[in-house]
Amino acid sequence: MMELTRKGEYAIRGIIYLAQQPPGRVSLISEIAAAAEVPQTFLAKIFQSFAKLGLVTSSRGTGGGFVLARPASAITLREVVEAVEGPILPNRCLLGSACDRGGPCRVHAVWKQVQTEVVHILDGVTIDTLARNQDS
Amino acid sequence: MMELTRKGEYAIRGIIYLAQQPPGRVSLISEIAAAAEVPQTFLAKIFQSFAKLGLVTSSRGTGGGFVLARPASAITLREVVEAVEGPILPNRCLLGSACDRGGPCRVHAVWKQVQTEVVHILDGVTIDTLARNQDS
DNA sequence: ACCTTTAGGACCAATTTGATCCCCTTTATA
DNA sequence: TATAAAGGGGATCAAATTGGTCCTAAAGGT
Ligand code: SF4
Ligand code: SF4
Numbered sequence: 001m002m003e004l005t006r007k008g009e010y011a012i013r014g015i016i017y018l019a020q021q022p023p024g025r026v027s028l029i030s031e032i033a034a035a036a037e038v039p040q041t042f043l044a045k046i047f048q049s050f051a052k053l054g055l056v057t058s059s060r061g062t063g064g065g066f067v068l069a070r071p072a073s074a075i076t077l078r079e080v081v082e083a084v085e086g087p088i089l090p091n092r093c094l095l096g097s098a099c100d101r102g103g104p105c106r107v108h109a110v111w112k113q114v115q116t117e118v119v120h121i122l123d124g125v126t127i128d129t130l131a132r133n134q135d136s
Numbered sequence: 137m138m139e140l141t142r143k144g145e146y147a148i149r150g151i152i153y154l155a156q157q158p159p160g161r162v163s164l165i166s167e168i169a170a171a172a173e174v175p176q177t178f179l180a181k182i183f184q185s186f187a188k189l190g191l192v193t194s195s196r197g198t199g200g201g202f203v204l205a206r207p208a209s210a211i212t213l214r215e216v217v218e219a220v221e222g223p224i225l226p227n228r229c230l231l232g233s234a235c236d237r238g239g240p241c242r243v244h245a246v247w248k249q250v251q252t253e254v255v256h257i258l259d260g261v262t263i264d265t266l267a268r269n270q271d272s
Numbered sequence: 273a274c275c276t277t278t279a280g281g282a283c284c285a286a287t288t289t290g291a292t293c294c295c296c297t298t299t300a301t302a
Numbered sequence: 303t304a305t306a307a308a309g310g311g312g313a314t315c316a317a318a319t320t321g322g323t324c325c326t327a328a329a330g331g332t
Contacts, residue, residue, distance in 0.1 A: 001144070001221035002137075002224055007290075039291060048309080059309080060309045062308065086137055089139055092139065105266070114254055117257060118254065143321075175321085195278080200277045201278085275331085276330085277331100279327080287318100289318070297311100298309080299308080301304105302304090302305085302306095
């Protein structure tokens with residue numbers, strides 16, 4: 001239950017690589033894909049989502065590629081995950097106001113709590129933390 | 137992300153109904169399905185899982201049906217969810233010891249934390265709590 | 273025997289996931 | 303102003319998962 005999909009895993013690996021580059025350095029999608037060991041065309045889609053959400057800046061043409069749009073310390077794991085997997089939502093009923101049955105039941109509050117906790121954890125982790133190498 | 141499937145939702149609704157019955161009262165799957173508004177044959181499968189895991193006791197033939205195998209206060213929401221959805225596992229790498237890539241990365245610890253938190257929340261909720269009606 | 277009720281497996285349609293391909297647009301520069 | 307080098311976006315597709323049905327067998331009561 002609650003498994004991250006490949007897309008989410010790839011997204012994280014990809015943006016971590018980008019965060020490990022010298023600030024301002026432009027990376028090609030082919031380069032990122034190779035480094036993160038992810039199918040290139042698939043990763044391209046993922047980075048399109050990133051760009052649309054303003055996590056990364058993309059530029060086309062010769063010399064184009066991707067750069068982080070903000071410092072890695074200002075991008076949270078939650079943003080990255082939600083960019084490709086959609087909102088953290090343990091139960092559908094957390095989106096629509098009420099249940100399709102007779103009003104929200106007691107389980108509702110539990111899912112709400114799960115959602116809150118997970119969001120909190122993921123909000124507390126920034127990409128620069130993840131990008132730091134094992135050593136130190 | 138992290139959505140409970142129909143199966144999980146049905147499982148919870150079904151076992152809550154069972155918990156709301158007078159202790160020892162045997163319920164037919166048809167009765168539970170009608171009350172919980174769940175496809176009967178599908179719910180039957182779910183209760184089979186419950187039975188195999190010892191959450192409910194089943195008996196066949198005339199007068200047969202399902203009863204909780206333990207008091208509702210001794211069945212946690214986690215048990216119910218895991219019975220049908222499998223273990224709480226935010227990332228595959230939490231199951232196999234190490235990653236298929238170069239050893240567990242820093243993200244690993246985050247997923248571990250998510251898992252621990254969610255398990256903790258779900259372990260803290262018992263079915264009798266959920267079964268109590270809105271009033272009081 | 274016969275009816276009732278769960279057990280278990282086979283089976284199936286719809287959806288989601290994981291991925292590839294192709295053509296378009298943008299941009300630098302020869 | 304070609305032309306090559308990127309990314310953008312849509313169509314498409316196979317595999318896996320989800321959601322659900324059906325049928326037969328086994329067990330238990332009368
Ligand atoms: S039954 Fe409860 S948990 Fe399920 S959808 Fe309705 S309010 Fe949400
Ligand atoms: S890259 Fe990190 S989070 Fe992903 S599977 Fe490997 S250890 Fe787990």
